[in-house]
Amino acid sequence: MDPLVYFSESIADGKKLCLLPLGRNLLEEPSELCSGIVAYPPGFFSQKFLNIVSWPEYEFLEAKRKFGANIDAKEVIYFEGVDLQWFKSAATQINLNNFLGSTLVCISMDIDWDDFLSPDSHDVHLNLIKRASNKIEEAMDLIRFHYCSIVLPDTLPGRVGLLDDGPFSCAQFYNPQDHESYIVGGSILTHNIIRGVGLDMNGVTTFSGIGGGEVGNICRQALRMFSSALEANTETSKFVQCLSILEYLADPSDYLIMKNVKQEIGRHVARTKAEYNEIMEYFKYLTSLKDDNEKQIGLRTNIVHIGKNFEDLVPLEKDRDEILKRIEGFIGITINDFIKNSDKDWKCIVKIREDTKTRLGL
Incomplete structure (x- = not known):
């Protein structure tokens, strides 16, 4: 279940890895949800494993240091171009420990890495998160269908990409060629389940998926x-x-x-x-x-x-x-x-x- 081994064929084809948090669940071991989608328990990854070089909280603090401004006191900093798009993600102040302390679901996907590093708008990052979360949500729809009940909302898992402790969605994108990861975030979802503690995913069976007819x-x-x-x-x-x-x-x-x-x-x-x-x-x-x-x-x-x-x-x-x-x-x-x-x-x-x-x- 090592992602660099599991996704080795996709990596060889030039695809990148994407990891998204999944809240409201219990998972103790890596689990293949369906072909090409693997869930990893909280704490499975470290910052060094996929070399996370940037995450929102870090970029936010770097902006404060670089400009010598007290953002908390509402001093104004002016950004433009690529810096502005990255700071929109930094403004979420998503914490690395919170991210790595979540269940993370991994997939491989085609990404224009130049566009990712130099986005012309914040929507570039948000759309990547949406693309990845939509793909994983298809697997989660099957899991909800088989393991959840219409009369027991307490066991519903969270929405893909949304951290348990905040309103923002986020994802980690890893480029194997550069051996670098970046975590970006933003406001995407409008609501989340709050009742109950979620789904015990330790007994979830791998699904073959749904055909393309x-x-x-x-x-x-x-x-x-x-x-x-x-x-x-x-x-x-x-x-x-x-x-x-x-x-x-x-x-x-x-x-x-x-x-x-x-x-x-x-x-x-x-x-x-x-x-x-x-x-x-x-x-x-x-x-x-x-x-x-x-x-x-x-x-x-x-x-x-x-x-x-x-x-x-x-x-x-x-x-x-x-x-x-x-x-x-x-x-x-x-x-x-x-x-x-x-x-x-x-x-x-x-x-x-x-x-x-x-x-x-x-």
Whole structure:
């Protein structure tokens, strides 16, 4: 798991290494999250290992020393050109010990090193952090899908690139040819999970990843949507977002009425005709259903069209948890079918549904 060994082929191809912090997790040994993405526990790296020559706090203090100014007293220093772009990163004052004391996730990527060293704007550094974090977030979406629960936000890991103790995202970029690393940072994310202590990643299994077919691309988007639902602040938001995921999985390219959505999803979930019919009836309660007095008791209609909250419609937490976990089950079974066929096109999903329809005698 030595990154210089693990990524040796990428390094030979001229790629650079990028390490980003990951908060809210427990990791004791290096772990391959999926091919090309490795997580290292806090303290695994030292400053000397990849020769970190620059980090925000150091550059901030150097600017104070160089210009002899008391920035803390709001004395003004004027920067321009490349110096200005690097000082925008330095202004975050990200501490090296905090960075190295975090779980760090490593990938290799193509970087124009001249542009990195002489950026024409701070966005050059921010976009590199975004590129790297987006690639790793795809792996984290799979981990959240397999190891987190819609009713237990306490175990959600942090967002890639964001330090636990501050509002800034950051990354270390290492050039093997020069044997030098630079840590840059800036403001990218708007929020973070604060409830609970995060995910125990010591038992996380290496995933093979998602294929590059049409189904795989749809699957990646569905997983991203599911991560957003897991991180939603209210149970009402979770409920609405989960139903939106089911709509998306039913037909990513067109809008289907809920009657058709439940049929498409039911053909992934049901094992018998009786179970399929039960799922169809349950969807009526989840969406639009009237009681004997013609009063609307369907959850989604009450939430979306009448403006009520899921928490008020279903007062008991255990009942809300049961509903959310069942919807999560519908999503999970369907996405697993997508993962298994992620190298194929949409016709494959259509065939799975048609075969199930025939098998169940629908």
